[in-house]
Amino acid sequence: MLRLEKINGKNVWDILKLRVSDDQKNFVASNDISIIEAYTMISGNGYAFPFAVYNAGVPVEFLMIGFGVNDCWDDAPKIAQGNYNLWRLMIDRNYQGKGFGRKAIQLALNFIKTFPCGAAEYCWLSYEPENDVARQLYSSFGFVETGDKDGEEIIAALKL
Structure with missing residues (x-):
């Protein structure tokens, strides 16, 4: 049985x-970079929820959820405003x-x-175009590619 636990000391x-x-x-991204990004988002009055799985x-895994944008994310995709995102998902190679x-x-x-930051219309995420495993996995949950990109990554969204 999997469970989430907030990243802590x-x-x-x-x-x-x-x-x-x-x-x-x-x-x-590596987990150290992800945790740094979570800290900078939170310290910039944004929302990030880093979890151990x-x-x-x-x-066995690390995942991070974000909400909205803050002042330190200048090139945020349009869908990020007022929506949740599955920011990171990494599964250890052994699992x-x-x-x-x-x-x-x-x-x-x-x-x-549970809408911890308030109501939203979408959960969105992004992945590398070559990552067919991610594309198939997210698609099986109902995530649909929007045609937009976050840098080089493909954006997909799920209506909540």
Whole structure:
């Protein structure tokens, strides 16, 4: 049974040890960068929710949810304003292919649907064009590509 736990002083070092496989390193930022981004978003009066994902007490994934934009995100895509985003999802290489990603996305969506920052119309995310595994996984939840991009990444959105 997977569960989310906010990143804290007790689990942050375990999350920093998680790694994706070598062929996925170009698809997701490292967890240290993600945690720094969460801190800068929060300290800039924005919203970020970094979580450790545990399976039977063992950290297996990192995910991060964001909401809206703040002053430090100059080139934010239009959909970011007033909406939630699944900002990061990384599964440790030792736990891939076991269905944990699918379960973590469901946990993330359950959290988002509590609307911790207020109501929103969409949850959005982005992924590298070459990441067919991500495209298929997100599509299976109903995320639809919008035709917009976040830098080089494809944006997909799910109506909440």
